[in-house]
Amino acid sequence: MPCMIRFMLTRFAAGFAIGCTVGLVICQQAFPATGAVENYLVHGLFIYFFASTIGMGYLATALLLEE
Structure with a gap:
């Protein structure tokens, strides 16, 4: 697996x-x-949307700070 894909x-x-x-x-x-x-549907959607937003933010920050 290429390094960039593994990193992301x-x-x-x-x-x-x-x-x-x-x-x-x-x-x-x-x-x-x-x-x-x-x-249960509200719980699942809330957790998924919150987690995907934080996940994308974490990825964007890691890409910004990677040298």
Whole structure:
């Protein structure tokens, strides 16, 4: 695997993991779980969108600072 692709995948995956953890914590505090299917969908989408945003930001920052 070329170095640039490996660099991008590892940085995005690391940022996604950080965002997923933070999104899960925020989601548990902001949206109390009542057991309805809609709430699981809201939790999943919130965590995914939060994690993908943080992942792209982490990747962009890593690309900016890499020399």
